[in-house]
Amino acid sequence: MGFLDRIFRQTTKSADTAKERLQFVLAHDRSDISTETLEILKDEIVNVISNYVEIDREHVEVTITTDANISRLVANIPVLNTRRPRAPRRESARQAARPARAVRTKS
Amino acid sequence: MGLVVTITSGKGGVGKTTATANLGVALARRGQRIACVDADIGLRNLDVVMGLENRIVYDLLDVIEGRAKLRQALIKDKRLPELQLLPAAQKRDKTALTDKQMIKLCDDLRKDFDFILIDSPAGIEGGFKYSVAPADQVLIIATPEVSSVRDADRVIGLVEAQEKPQPRLIINRMRPSMVKRGEMLDTADVLEILSIELIGIVPEDEAIITSTNKGHPVALEDHSPSGAAFTRIAQRMLGEPVPFQVLDDSTGLFNRLSRIFQR
Numbered sequence: 001m002g003f004l005d006r007i008f009r010q011t012t013k014s015a016d017t018a019k020e021r022l023q024f025v026l027a028h029d030r031s032d033i034s035t036e037t038l039e040i041l042k043d044e045i046v047n048v049i050s051n052y053v054e055i056d057r058e059h060v061e062v063t064i065t066t067d068a069n070i071s072r073l074v075a076n077i078p079v080l081n082t083r084r085p086r087a088p089r090r091e092s093a094r095q096a097a098r099p100a101r102a103v104r105t106k107s
Numbered sequence: 108m109g110l111v112v113t114i115t116s117g118k119g120g121v122g123k124t125t126a127t128a129n130l131g132v133a134l135a136r137r138g139q140r141i142a143c144v145d146a147d148i149g150l151r152n153l154d155v156v157m158g159l160e161n162r163i164v165y166d167l168l169d170v171i172e173g174r175a176k177l178r179q180a181l182i183k184d185k186r187l188p189e190l191q192l193l194p195a196a197q198k199r200d201k202t203a204l205t206d207k208q209m210i211k212l213c214d215d216l217r218k219d220f221d222f223i224l225i226d227s228p229a230g231i232e233g234g235f236k237y238s239v240a241p242a243d244q245v246l247i248i249a250t251p252e253v254s255s256v257r258d259a260d261r262v263i264g265l266v267e268a269q270e271k272p273q274p275r276l277i278i279n280r281m282r283p284s285m286v287k288r289g290e291m292l293d294t295a296d297v298l299e300i301l302s303i304e305l306i307g308i309v310p311e312d313e314a315i316i317t318s319t320n321k322g323h324p325v326a327l328e329d330h331s332p333s334g335a336a337f338t339r340i341a342q343r344m345l346g347e348p349v350p351f352q353v354l355d356d357s358t359g360l361f362n363r364l365s366r367i368f369q370r
Contacts, residue, residue, distance in 0.1 A: 013289030018253050019296050026260050026300065 113242035116257030121227030127226035133341035135190035145195035158322020168196035192291040206240035213241035245274035276311040307340035
């Protein structure tokens with residue numbers, strides 16, 4: 001189905017919807033990593049990166065996509081500030097305890 | 108030595124039993140010696156689809172557990188001398204059978220038949236596992252619907268994990284008119300998603316219902332679209348190069364299919 005077909009078609013046909021939905025659920029089904037493992041992985045990635053740049057923790061997305069031959073770990077991590085925080089921040093509790101500093105680095 | 112072919116799907120109600128009966132009939136009509144094995148213990152149905160339910164004396168578990176010899180339990184189809192059925196036990200459950208027992212049973216059947224067709228139960232539990240364990244080849248059957256294709260994908264993964272050769276796909280209950288309107292996944296979509304080899308496409312056909320009502324599989328005659336489709340699959344199982352037919356006049360389907368086979 002070509003790009004132009006999609007643009008000029010008035011409504012999406014249900015077969016196309018079916019195909020897209022299938023590709024999405026299968027990408028998930030085919031990965032060996034469970035949702036829990038993926039959450040832990042995401043937390044660890046976030047913590048490591050936070051040691052170097054300040055990131056928007058609320059909007060981090062970590063997913064696994066699988067095509068016929070290859071699986072990909074895709075991480076979308078919005079960076080707030082490329083300046084490195086002075087001390088590594090490992091736990092969110094510690095972060096919450098120092099709100100003043102967090103505000104300062106943003107400005 | 109006969110070849111063991113397991114027909115499975117994951118999802119129930121997509122046509123495993125109908126496919127097993129009709130492939131058995133189509134292969135037997137071409138002179139092959141066929142044993143159809145109903146592996147759905149507790150939910151026996153291949154017998155009624157084949158129209159042999161009144162002639163059951165012994166079943167698969169009677170053979171496994173030594174109460175009957177194979178030749179006593181096998182039911183000969185009077186319409187086709189080469190076709191026989193080994194019915195499932197109806198009053199037991201799937202825990203009564205192990206992978207090893209099923210492999211042994213099939214090894215015995217291989218001596219007297221060209222093909223042993225195993226009608227797998229739905230699901231991915233024990234019944235599925237003992238059905239796939241003895242298989243030389245696996246045929247996956249799916250309808251062009253989201254739930255069926257998803258389950259087929261799961262089953263393909265499980266079959267490959269058992270180190271079987273890559274299964275081949277039967278797409279069942281295809282409706283060319285809906286495909287044409289863009290309201291049903293077409294063959295190319297399903298093949299792209301599942302990325303396995305196609306062995307046949309069976310159109311949706313009312314003749315399946317009437318033939319099952321009568322216990323007279325469609326493949327016994329040539330006139331129904333579904334019977335002809337099962338016959339073509341049987342020919343491909345025998346290695347005959349049968350071109351894939353264009354269902355209806357949907358040129359889109361043909362073009363996309365031919366694109367796939369040019370790769």
